[in-house]
Amino acid sequence: MYETVVYEVKNRVAWLTLNRPEKLNAFNEQMKIEVKEALKEAAKNTEVRSIVITGAGRAFCAGQDLQSVKEDTDYGDLLRKYYNPMVQQMASIEKPIIAAINGTAAGAGLSLALACDFRLASEKSSYIEAFIHVGLVPDSGNMYYLPRIVGHAKALELAILGEKISANEAKNVGLVTQVISVESWDEEVTAFAEKLASMPTKTIGLIKRYLNQSWDSNLQEVLEKEAYAQKIAGQSSDHKEGIAAFLEKRKPLFKGN
Structure with missing residues (x-):
């Protein structure tokens, strides 16, 4: 059914895996559409009581696939057509959404994680507000969620300096909920998701x-x-x-x- 994501339901948990590992799960047009469709499917399924978003391979999501962007691309239209509806849909889902950040979360990939209710971080994951490095501003809800999560001053620092931070640094500033070792990653993410799925x-x-x-x-x-x-x-x-x-x-x- 899907080509750029893997969607499955297990034990009342919907698992949505971004599946472009060769591109570090960067967003192309099709993946943006399919993420929104999979989220819609999870939202309407009464058996689903929590949702996990994660990435295949070594990255969570590297943001927009810049190779799919043309010279005359209107970024405002791109956001209004694809990213903004996806973020708004996430905000409207009245089930807990967990970002299981298995690797790099950069640019719009970080925005996707910020729009989730919980962020579980692999100890090998990293975080970067990459927008500044290509002369762009944070988008896809980033400037809404980031200061609410880490505070205004830290959000300004992360957004303007654009420095990569580790999982432990992210935990220290309140960006992630929990840091998990590589060895126990699957087990602990599953336990967290299934715990939420058993709640009211x-x-x-x-x-x-x-x-x-x-x-x-x-x-x-x-x-x-x-x-x-x-x-x-x-x-x-x-x-x-x-x-x-x-x-x-x-x-x-x-x-x-």
Whole structure:
């Protein structure tokens, strides 16, 4: 079905693997389309309760494939047609999305990771705001997510200096959630994804939605949104299961609704 990505569902987790290893999984037109289609498929599949995005080979994603860019390319149109809809789609998915960063994340590849909810980093991974090195500004949601994750001053430093940082440096500035050894990579990423897939998915969606909205809301608006979200969560089957499990002194078995 797909040519530039591999998509599969295992144990309630959708695995989306960028599959252009010979190009360090750099985005061409087809891969941008297929990533969006695979994300759409994962979002509508009620059996899927968490999503992992990773890369084949030694890179996560090297950003835009510059060999596929023409001299007269309008980068604004490129973003509006491909990248922006992909990032907006990720923001709208009310399931946890994990970037399993197995290697280099550069340019729009780093932007893709930033748009995820969690970033698991292989100890051999590296991160670079590569845009400045070709005279471009960070894009694909990069300037939205980066300062919210690492703070304004650090975002400015990373974006303008364009220096490569290691997995441990990324962890120290809050860019990644966890650094994982190469030896235990597959096992720990799978465990993390399946743990999220066993949690109350509807509640996670509400948390994602209203945390995102909080940046553009005042305190009174946030208080009201919390009350609205809590009403919905309180009526969910998972809340009832959580209460029952607490009273019965057992581990809850959440079904995601």
